[in-house]
Amino acid sequence: MLQLIDYLTRVDGGMGHDYSIVIAPRIAEWMVEADICDAIVDRADGGQEARYASHGWYQYGNNPEDVINGILSTCDGWMCEDVDGTIALKVGLYRAPTGDAISSSNILGFANIQFGQADESAVNQLDMTFTDPNQGYVTVQPSPYRDEEAISALGVERAKPLDLKWVQSNGQASRLAQRAMLRANPDITCTIITDLTALDWVGERWVPLKYPFIAGLENCVMENQGSELDLGAGRITFNFNLVVPTKVEDYNPGVDEKPAPPVPPPSPGAGGSGLDFGNQFNSGYLVLLEDI
Template sequence: MAETIGFAIVSALATATGTAITVSATTASVIGSLAITTASVGANLLISSLNQPKPRNETQQSVLNQAIGPRVGVYGRTIVGGSRFLFETRNGALMQGIVLAAHGIDAIEKYLIGDRYAQVVQISTDGDGRWQVTDFPQINVVSYENHLGADGQAASPYLLGQFPGIWTSEHRLRGLAYVAVQFLGVKREEQQLVYPQSYATPLRFLIRGKKVWDPTNPAHNPDDKSTFGFSEIAADCILDYLLSADGARFRRSKIDIASFQDAHNLHAETVARKDGSTEFRYRLSGTYRFDEAPKDVLTRMLATCDGRLVRGPTGLIGLRGGRYIAPTVTIATRSIVRASLAQGNDRLDTYNRLKVSYSDPDAYYQPTELQARQDTASQAQIGVVDEAIDLAMVPSWTQAARLAKIKYARDHPAWKGTLATDLSALNAMGEDTVRITYDPLGEVDPGPMMDTVAELPAFGLRADMSGCDLSFSAIDSAAYAWNPATEEPPRPALPTYVPPINDVPIPSGVNVSQSLRSGQAYAVLAWNASPRPDTTPQPQYRNNTGDDGDYVGMTIRSDGQSAEAGPLTNGQTYRFRVRFVAGGTPSAWSNAVTLLIDTTP
């Protein structure tokens, strides 16, 4: 019916104006459906309709103490902190409960204590697994019990055992991903070493976030979340946010699923890097708060794939962008009533250096700045004019570089402007790109003044139905081409590598001897040289009589392989040990050696 109405209206217009107007069946259907009101294509239409006054997102890598903490969602793989719901001592241990995400997650991959990853071993299947730290200095004193946020998850056995009668089987925290953490008490002289920030020792978690629907996977049932799986593919995460009750809240019947299937296949394509490795074309990783405006969240998500949400001729919301689409429709001079053109951006009205930041996994998913993309010729003429793009949900420097190239090309088109056309331009509705050929002198040899492929950021039908008004911006297929050998920038410098504890060698060949000087006894502790040149020794001793007293430091000798202490008390036994430290990370202590002081001649 809509198509019939559309053709009837177009025919009536043609009769009234005496002008032959040719439009496609699809265009006629759109005209009928919209009753000749207004149509728009190419822009993020959905974004503008989701503008709600909500606060911007804040960092999610801190553990917060709040009565009612922020509800946080997580897509892809990233590091998070969380909100404490429990912080109590019991039976000589500090117990913490930390919510990581306000939904189910796929897995907790790693645990960070301070600024390093802790090595762990699974010690039970309680909850979704209980894990014990196995490296120095938290070996056997820190443990975690995981709960991944299943709708039917049981209460924490850890907390049930530690808080009987207070924490009950009804405290299930269903639908919340959380960990129960236990800090065991340690000797007073070891507290500063094991818990350098005491009870506030920072805890963070590398997690695989929300399981989402992959519309290309037949095994995924959109009505059964238990069939979903983990995905970093941008299209899958964007689709999930659009449908989520804690996201944009759209019904599935309003979504163009086919466009998301097509986008998934594009985003899952592999792209080569200079070193020969590959990556998915468009990945997405990051967090959002439930009290954020959906437009803000979607803006961050769409930036990971050069994406835009559009309403097609049927009114469904689809995902486009991320690649070059050759045009199938041409708007020619004969259809153009009026034109306002600019050849390229005005160099005084645009930037010539684009600064780019992304979230690097090897920098703990903190903002990392990529080498700027710039136009040195323009800078020589007018100086440096900066623009910045924050790709907070992009976890790859090469993906960030490809997106920066696309943005720079889109913001510096060969042609841009506005056109007033007759109704034949309606054939361009719903197209990713169109070819525009225009010459103010008419279609004469040797060819049009402007012949370009362009995107249409805005497209409207005039109220008097006399024609269309549109804006255009040229786009070149070269913006999406990528040659890693010549275009891949150097990887940004990452934080100084702090070796894991097992990489710092334990001193060997440790021995102690007595040295007499003017009748007084001194101890000399010696060890073999470290196989790593970046280590420094840390020798200690204490009076072992009665097995009490704190360890104190020794004076390291100039050879770097021995240390001394004294004068020491005759008849007393002393204990000695040494460890190596590299990059702030210590090894385990050597085996202790003892020495009985004897000053008898």
């Protein structure tokens, strides 16, 4: 999270936002997210590691969206600008929302309600790639993360790439793939239009919803996929995915962690790590963000 704060507020090579405006009012919340990233979790080999670590680099001319997405991809991160101009952040550890749920009294309309995914858009396999320090920091592809039940039901594999180049751990890549698979195939997606009483939920990732007139939405939690505020019309448009909390955190490293790619034997006469940033450093435009 310190990486992201640095990039968002860095004048030279970052986005140059005013720290006192976008981060400082929420710094306590950001530090909670940083602690979640640093929490120690188990790996399949019996070892342990931080839940989420980020190691990457970018050049000054890189698209800011790509840099931010690179960092967020390492922690299943969710970020948005709240109504007060601050930047809200939630990393990938589900926490039940508190506060009054959005209900029928707040809802002005629905659009694009979809139950499940159409066969042609379903995803049942994620082809992960991450950066492996054991192989000279090259991008490697472990075993795909597959939903065998969904593959069997559909009768065909529908694969999607999952680029985790800022991740350097096979265990972390598997944890992120499990969460990405759930997000790719939500049980319900919808667009909900509310009045301004739902304003407090614009900057929240998980939003409680109580709508007794649609099956599955009677008393549930939705993940905020983006919102649009129209003060003139007095309405907010939310894009939501249904969240099943028991599924989101149902990860067992002994079962769900994919085998790490084998490390090939070194070539005769080879030495060093194989890591060479010479050209990038010589350009004078490289910024390293090493787990800060």
